[in-house]
Amino acid sequence: MGDRTPVIAGIGLSDHPIAPELDAMQHHVLAMQRALADSGIEKSEIDGYMSTGGGRGTESGVAMAEYLGIDHRWVDSTMTGGSSFEFYVQHATAAIREGYCDTVLITYGSDFLSQQGRSLGTSGFQQPGERVAGALQYEAPYGNVLVGAYAMAARRHMHEFGTTSEQLAEIAVAVRKHAQLNPNARYRDPLTIDDVVSSRMIADPLHMYDCCSITDGGGAVIVTTAERAEDLRTPPVYVLGAAGAQTHWNISQMGDFTTTAAATSGPEAFAQAGVRPEDIDTVQLYDSFTITVLLMLEDLGFCAKGDGGAFVEDGALALGGKLPLNTDGGGLSACHPGMRGIFLLIEASRQLRGEAGDAQVPDAELALACGSGGWLSCIGTVVLGKEHP
Numbered sequence: 108m109g110d111r112t113p114v115i116a117g118i119g120l121s122d123h124p125i126a127p128e129l130d131a132m133q134h135h136v137l138a139m140q141r142a143l144a145d146s147g148i149e150k151s152e153i154d155g156y157m158s159t160g161g162g163r164g165t166e167s168g169v170a171m172a173e174y175l176g177i178d179h180r181w182v183d184s185t186m187t188g189g190s191s192f193e194f195y196v197q198h199a200t201a202a203i204r205e206g207y208c209d210t211v212l213i214t215y216g217s218d219f220l221s222q223q224g225r226s227l228g229t230s231g232f233q234q235p236g237e238r239v240a241g242a243l244q245y246e247a248p249y250g251n252v253l254v255g256a257y258a259m260a261a262r263r264h265m266h267e268f269g270t271t272s273e274q275l276a277e278i279a280v281a282v283r284k285h286a287q288l289n290p291n292a293r294y295r296d297p298l299t300i301d302d303v304v305s306s307r308m309i310a311d312p313l314h315m316y317d318c319c320s321i322t323d324g325g326g327a328v329i330v331t332t333a334e335r336a337e338d339l340r341t342p343p344v345y346v347l348g349a350a351g352a353q354t355h356w357n358i359s360q361m362g363d364f365t366t367t368a369a370a371t372s373g374p375e376a377f378a379q380a381g382v383r384p385e386d387i388d389t390v391q392l393y394d395s396f397t398i399t400v401l402l403m404l405e406d407l408g409f410c411a412k413g414d415g416g417a418f419v420e421d422g423a424l425a426l427g428g429k430l431p432l433n434t435d436g437g438g439l440s441a442c443h444p445g446m447r448g449i450f451l452l453i454e455a456s457r458q459l460r461g462e463a464g465d466a467q468v469p470d471a472e473l474a475l476a477c478g479s480g481g482w483l484s485c486i487g488t489v490v491l492g493k494e495h496p
Contacts, residue, residue: 117146123324134216134325188480193487286436
């Protein structure tokens with residue numbers, strides 16, 4: 108059967124962070140076209156397709172496959188929120204290894220900023236007159252909003268471990284430094300720790316700059332076999348490990364506000380890859396909020412539980428630091444159209460291909476992408492490598 112080692116062979120971004128001329132599905136199209144051009148693969152070769160659909164996940168993958176003109180023999184519309192794309196890599200690698208398909212296209216697109224404005228973090232869970240069932244009925248009557256869920260996690264971490272707002276601000280500042288190197292980033296003005304902690308409080312203890320940007324945008328990733336990638340236009344990025352896990356969906360059901368499912372998916376992905384956290388050269392972590400990053404760093408094993416605040420101090424996450432984070436500017440400053448997981452995979456691939464320009468991590472050999480979906484609910488972890496395992 109040849110070498111069926113899964114690789115990322117093509118990546119593409121649609122126009123971002125503001126593209127009012129594109130609707131959500133057109134973001135999928137543009138990203139797909141650019142990923143195909145990047146790889147040299149013909150669309151007719153795509154026999155697997157994975158997507159949550161258009162916009163904010165409101166349309167199925169099969170509807171998008173029709174729109175894109177994909178004739179697939181393997182399709183996946185798993186929806187785990189922003190981490191769906193890391194789960195897709197896990198599923199795609201398994202399907203490719205087993206021979207269910209040979210070349211998988213993963214896409215995402217959203218016109219969230221152009222259509223909705225900055226409402227993601229402040230929108231409520233319940234619409235007027237809506238009947239609420241399941242666990243959400245224990246949250247909706249109290250008016251909880253999305254950012255409130257993360258604020259509870261941040262406050263609990265502060266209570267248990269003494270984490271400070273200034274330490275969380277280190278994350279936002281590091282990511283903004285990288286956004287300044289990205290001409291397509293949403294926010295590029297200099298940012299200091301004092302700027303973050305002095306900014307408007309959104310949900311105590313999270314300030315405005317602790318919260319992600321809202322943008323338009325889309326992305327596409329093509330996963331195929333190492334054998335097929337031998338004669339393509341770009342060097343392959345090897346999928347060394349991919350795992351996913353869930354601890355809850357609704358925030359009221361989270362067993363421990365200071366621990367996410369990355370504590371499960373991370374060690375599994377590292378074990379598959381045969382590497383350790385200290386081997387990773389750059390991390391692309393889901394930065395919906397600064398606390399999301401802090402919890403992931405701990406749960407993935409980059410530092411001990413409770414030590415995240417100290418770990419991120421003194422520019423540790425900026426280029427030149429011990430663990431460069433979100434080198435495209437991340438969701439906090441560059442691009443967050445509602446579900447950011449695919450952008451983590453794209454930036455990790457760019458780093459390993461040596462295509463990150465001024466934000467390139469020198470001699471990057473191993474990268475990690477870790478997406479968070481729901482409310483710190485479903486965590487997908489992918490370890491990528493420059494070399495054949």
